[in-house]
Amino acid sequence: xxxxxxxxxxxxxxxxxxxxxxxxxxxxxxxxxxxxxxxxxxxxxxxxxxxxxxxxxxxxxxxxxxxxxxxxxxxxxxxxxxxxxxxxxxxxxxxxxxxxxxxxxxxxxxxxxxxxxxxxxxxxxxxxxxxxxxxxxxxxxxxxxxxxxxxxxxxxxxxxxxxxxxxxxxxxxxxxxxxxxxxxxxxxxxxxxxxxxxxxxxxxxxxxxxxxxxxxxxxxxxxxxxxxxxxxxxxxxxxxxxxxxxxxxxxxxxxxxxxxxxxxxxxxxxxxxxxxxxxxxxxxxxxxxxxxxxxxxxxxxx
Amino acid sequence: xxxxxxxxxxxxxxxxxxxxxxxxxxxxxxxxxxxxxxxxxxxxxxxxxxxxxxxxxxxxxxxxxxxxxxxxxxxxxxxxxxxxxxxxxxxxxxxxxxxxxxxxxxxxxxxxxxxxxxxxxxxxxxxxxxxxxxxxxxxxxxxxxxxxxxxxxxxxxxxxxxxxxxxxxxxxxxxxxxxxxxxxxxxxxxxxxxxxxxxxxxxxxxxxxxxxxxxxxxxxxxxxxxxxxxxxxxxxxxxxxxxxxxxxxxxxxxxxxxxxxxxxxxxxxxxxxxxxxxxxxxxxxxxxxxxxxxxxxxxxxxxxxxxxxxxxxxxxxxxxxxxxxxxxxxxxxxxxxxxxxxxxxxxxxxxxxxxxxxxxxxxxxxxxxxxxxxxxxxxxxxxxxxxxxxxxxxxxxxxxxxxxxxxxxxxxxxxxxxxxxxxxxxxxxxxxxxxxxxxxxxxxxxxxxxxxxxxxxxxxxxxxxxxxxxxxxxxxxxxxxxxxxxxxxxxxxxxxxxxxxxxxxxxxxxxxxxxxxxxxxxxxxxxxxxxxxxxxxxxxxxxxxxxxxxxxxxxxxxxxxxxxxxxxxxxxxxxxxxxxxxxxxxxxxxxxxxxxxxxxxxxxxxxxxxxxxxxxxxxxxxxxxxxxxxxxxxxxxxxxxxxxxxxxxxxxxxxxxx
Numbered sequence: 001x002x003x004x005x006x007x008x009x010x011x012x013x014x015x016x017x018x019x020x021x022x023x024x025x026x027x028x029x030x031x032x033x034x035x036x037x038x039x040x041x042x043x044x045x046x047x048x049x050x051x052x053x054x055x056x057x058x059x060x061x062x063x064x065x066x067x068x069x070x071x072x073x074x075x076x077x078x079x080x081x082x083x084x085x086x087x088x089x090x091x092x093x094x095x096x097x098x099x100x101x102x103x104x105x106x107x108x109x110x111x112x113x114x115x116x117x118x119x120x121x122x123x124x125x126x127x128x129x130x131x132x133x134x135x136x137x138x139x140x141x142x143x144x145x146x147x148x149x150x151x152x153x154x155x156x157x158x159x160x161x162x163x164x165x166x167x168x169x170x171x172x173x174x175x176x177x178x179x180x181x182x183x184x185x186x187x188x189x190x191x192x193x194x195x196x197x198x199x200x201x202x203x204x205x206x207x208x209x210x211x212x213x214x215x216x217x218x219x220x221x222x223x224x225x226x227x228x229x230x231x232x233x234x235x236x237x238x239x240x241x242x243x244x245x246x247x248x249x250x251x252x253x254x255x256x257x258x259x260x261x262x263x264x265x266x267x268x269x270x271x272x273x274x275x276x277x278x279x280x281x282x283x284x285x286x287x288x289x290x291x292x293x294x295x296x297x298x299x300x301x302x
Numbered sequence: 303x304x305x306x307x308x309x310x311x312x313x314x315x316x317x318x319x320x321x322x323x324x325x326x327x328x329x330x331x332x333x334x335x336x337x338x339x340x341x342x343x344x345x346x347x348x349x350x351x352x353x354x355x356x357x358x359x360x361x362x363x364x365x366x367x368x369x370x371x372x373x374x375x376x377x378x379x380x381x382x383x384x385x386x387x388x389x390x391x392x393x394x395x396x397x398x399x400x401x402x403x404x405x406x407x408x409x410x411x412x413x414x415x416x417x418x419x420x421x422x423x424x425x426x427x428x429x430x431x432x433x434x435x436x437x438x439x440x441x442x443x444x445x446x447x448x449x450x451x452x453x454x455x456x457x458x459x460x461x462x463x464x465x466x467x468x469x470x471x472x473x474x475x476x477x478x479x480x481x482x483x484x485x486x487x488x489x490x491x492x493x494x495x496x497x498x499x500x501x502x503x504x505x506x507x508x509x510x511x512x513x514x515x516x517x518x519x520x521x522x523x524x525x526x527x528x529x530x531x532x533x534x535x536x537x538x539x540x541x542x543x544x545x546x547x548x549x550x551x552x553x554x555x556x557x558x559x560x561x562x563x564x565x566x567x568x569x570x571x572x573x574x575x576x577x578x579x580x581x582x583x584x585x586x587x588x589x590x591x592x593x594x595x596x597x598x599x600x601x602x603x604x605x606x607x608x609x610x611x612x613x614x615x616x617x618x619x620x621x622x623x624x625x626x627x628x629x630x631x632x633x634x635x636x637x638x639x640x641x642x643x644x645x646x647x648x649x650x651x652x653x654x655x656x657x658x659x660x661x662x663x664x665x666x667x668x669x670x671x672x673x674x675x676x677x678x679x680x681x682x683x684x685x686x687x688x689x690x691x692x693x694x695x696x697x698x699x700x701x702x703x704x705x706x707x708x709x710x711x712x713x714x715x716x717x718x719x720x721x722x723x724x725x726x727x728x729x730x731x732x733x734x735x736x737x738x739x740x741x742x743x744x745x746x747x748x749x750x751x752x753x754x755x756x757x758x759x760x761x762x763x764x765x766x767x768x769x770x771x772x773x774x775x776x777x778x779x780x781x782x783x784x785x786x787x788x789x790x791x792x793x794x795x796x797x798x799x800x801x802x803x804x805x806x807x808x809x810x811x812x813x814x815x816x817x818x819x820x821x822x823x824x825x826x827x828x829x830x831x832x833x834x835x836x837x838x839x840x841x842x843x844x845x846x847x848x849x850x851x852x853x854x855x856x857x858x859x860x861x862x863x864x865x866x867x868x869x870x871x872x873x874x875x876x877x878x879x880x881x882x883x884x885x886x887x888x889x890x891x892x893x894x895x896x897x898x899x900x901x902x903x904x905x906x907x908x909x910x911x912x913x914x915x916x917x918x919x920x921x922x923x924x925x926x927x928x929x930x931x932x933x934x935x936x937x938x939x940x941x942x943x944x945x946x947x948x949x950x951x952x953x954x955x956x957x958x959x960x
Contacts, residue, residue, distance in 0.1 A: 051847055051849075051851060051852065052847045052850065052851055053851075053854055054852070055854065055855060056853055056854065057682075057759060057760050057855075057856050059684045059685060059691075061684065063843070063844075064836070067836050067839045067840045068832070068836045070836075070839060071835035071836035072832050072836075074835060075828060075831050075832050075835065089824070089827075091820060091824050092718070092820055093718050093721075093819065094824075096717045096718075097714075100703070100704055100710060101828075103704055104699070104832070107698075107750060110746075111750055111753055111754045114750070114758045114875075115684075115754070115758040116759070116856045117758075117864075117866065118856045118859075118864075119868050119869055119870045120859055122759075122870025122874070122875060123870060123874075125875070126870065126874070126877075126879075127878060129747045129750055130879045130882070132743060132746075133742075133743025133747060133879070134740075134743070136740065136742065136743045137736035137737070138736075141736050144720075144724045144729070144733075144736070147721050147724040147725065148724040148725060148729060148732075151725055153718065153721050153819075212857050213857055216847055216850070217846050217847060218847075221839070297729070301729060
């Protein structure tokens with residue numbers, strides 16, 4: 001029970017902090033002070049206070065988009081274990097539900113984008129669905145490798161199976177798998193090098209351009225949902241990357257939270273040292289990630 | 303008294319319903335006013351379904367079987383029809399979609415405005431009857447007769463608008479493909495006769511002959527039934543046939559007739575006692591190829607019905623993959639894989655028979671409203687057709703295999719089958735999971751495009767702006783199918799209960815793993831929570847912004863005079879993905895450029911190309927046509943001489959026999 005409460009608290013409260021940490025890291029690299037860590041929370045609070053402007057072209061689908069996406073992501077948050085603590089909901093096959101809930105969110109985000117009748121948003125939607133159908137097989141390859149390692153088909157036992165001895169035995173495979181997963185985390189969350197969340201040129205954007213017409217509380221839903229998605233996919237990564245258990249339940253929560261912050265710093269570093277890829281290059285990188293995870297499977301089978 | 307006793311027999315009721323379905327269009331042929339005939343046909347269709355469905359469910363769930371033998375004076379053995387779990391299971395889609403389509407036709411293909419209504423209504427009933435006969439027949443000869451009636455009534459339905467050249471050529475391709483498939487099936491039943499000495503179907507698992515012979519049978523069945531089920535590369539006839547038929551006919555062809563092909567394949571497989579492992583491998587790879595290639599081509603289509611037709615190829619590919627996994631699991635002594643594969647296949651048969659007709663019905667309403675099948679000329683229909691738009695959204699989510707609808711439940715079973723194989727010594731089979739994930743991803747492209755471009759945004763043409771909502775006779779079947787789709791997604795055990803008897807009949811060994819590996823409650827919990835959470839959030843946000851809502855034009859990024867024409871079209875939406883898939887999807891451009899000093903009107907049109915048909919098959923057929931030109935002399939169109947041919951052939955055969 002207490003674990004479930006901790007789980008919910010972390011999942012609900014922590015995601016925007018990751019955005020703050022990424023921003024601060026990027027500022028540090030650029031030699032600026034940067035916005036406070038809690039800036040994303042302030043932004044979301046302010047958005048909740050605002051009214052909205054609705055485009056004349058839109059229907060209820062436009063307003064349902066952010067809402068369904070957030071609802072699906074929230075349910076997905078119950079399926080991922082955080083560190084050494086089991087997820088509140090765990091059953092055989094939950095990782096498929098996990099992946100498909102994100103797909104449901106994507107379906108609604110992109111249809112909401114098409115509802116605005118803006119060609120820029122249509123462009124963003126087309127890119128989003130195209131890139132993610134290349135990123136999805138990578139995630140599934142990683143899951144197959146994990147299933148083979150752990151012999152289970154549920155996220156919690158699968159990820160908790162990855163411990164220090166497993167790392168020592170199959171380190172090479174896990175490193176390849178992590179590399180693939182890191183690319184998926186960046187691509188699915190529209191971070192550099194796939195997409196620049198800070199860009200202001202509509203032609204080059206993916207995620208941000210799809211939500212141009214959303215405002216007020218609905219936009220807050222979108223920002224929060226995006227942060228939550230980053231958090232959940234990041235948790236998948238951190239669970240594998242940090243195979244430690246301190247033996248103490250509370251300490252484990254701390255280790256996990258530090259891991260997540262570390263991941264945010266890593267993303268910040270990637271964003272600071274890399275430029276956005278040309279759109280033509282993006283599929284190539286995604287396919288490369290796919291092949292990396294496929295290699296990890298080969299290494300495990302050998 | 304005897305009559306009443308017989309009416310108490312559910313199996314007899316099913317047969318009555320089949321006959322009633324076949325006769326449903328008859329009165330209309332003799333009535334001068336088409337409207338009455340069409341209404342009578344719908345009443346007959348609904349009655350047949352009310353007779354059949356409860357009886358089918360009763361027999362299926364109660365474990366009843368029945369068989370009837372008709373005495374016919376033909377030299378092909380006893381004419382047996384039987385209802386076993388497999389037949390009963392495949393009768394469900396027929397008696398679900400046939401009345402729905404018949405009701406839908408009242409608004410969609412009304413006798414008042416459609417001259418072809420009488421023949422369409424008649425052949426619609428005949429098609430349903432023939433499909434049901436195929437499914438219940440236990441005699442090879444009866445099977446082939448019903449099969450031919452099915453194929454031909456399909457042809458007459460599909461050429462309802464034979465005034466158009468495109469429709470006629472689609473009809474010819476359909477006819478050729480369906481007869482090539484029929485030839486394979488004739489060879490199949492002839493070889494069965496040669497082996498067993500009778501046209502009656504052999505009992506399940508009874509056929510034990512040398513490997514080469516059974517494999518020939520299997521390959522013949524795969525060619526014949528696979529071409530009907532639209533497996534790649536035997537799918538060439540399917541897209542244009544399903545696109546050019548009236549929408550309620552497309553729904554029946556796509557939702558049900560393709561499944562009859564799957565039924566035939568399963569039936570033939572059930573005869574054989576020893577099934578080699580490579581059958582499963584072949585089916586699984588054909589299935590995955592069909593699924594991936596089908597959905598990739600679908601994502602490039604701009605014709606709404608052609609897109610749906612290609613997505614049928616994808617879904618039938620998924621079903622075939624499931625059957626492949628079943629055979630692989632059985633061959634390698636893995637009951638879990640066999641159970642999951644077959645359960646997924648049969649479950650998906652039901653699911654596809656629900657959401658595909660749903661989407662074809664919606665496409666029909668959209669075509670009525672926008673006056674075109676071209677997605678790039680639609681838009682903004684959600685305002686004009688709010689109910690159709692809502693149901694189409696349900697169908698699109700379901701067909702992408704997303705929770706909380708039924709497509710997710712069956713795909714989940716297939717995924718579990720694949721993932722379970724990751725633990726085996728050599729996890730080749732597990733590689734299907736990423737392919738299926740890719741299929742799911744591309745399906746999202748195809749259906750976000752279909753839904754977003756047709757229903758959302760601004761209308762791209764005058765006609766689309768003036769569309770009107772469909773009448774209630776068209777909306778009722780759509781709504782029913784949408785509700786069933788949600789039911790299957792939230793409570794998969796309801797559908798699994800129908801799947802189980804057929805599963806046990808086909809694969810008694812899988813009885814060991816009769817329960818789903820996923821506790822089914824999680825489908826309801828996940829789907830229900832997402833729906834409730836979304837509804838609560840929606841209401842909360844609506845309340846939050848109440849009174850603080852402004853409206854204005856869409857942000858044009860600084861451009862002040864936007865027009866509906868600058869919106870992303872369906873073609874532009876799919877273009878980015880098409881550019882990645884290269885040779886598989888090509889677009890053909892027709893350009894009449896501006897030339898000369900006084901140029902005439904210039905125009906440019908584009909359409910996705912049928913690469914395989916236009917680049918490989920048609921050139922080959924043209925060469926064959928030239929080579930066989932001398933045979934044309936036999937084909938002169940004089941009927942009396944044709945009858946002479948038949949007579950001469952029969953005489954020669956008689957001579958040969960004696």
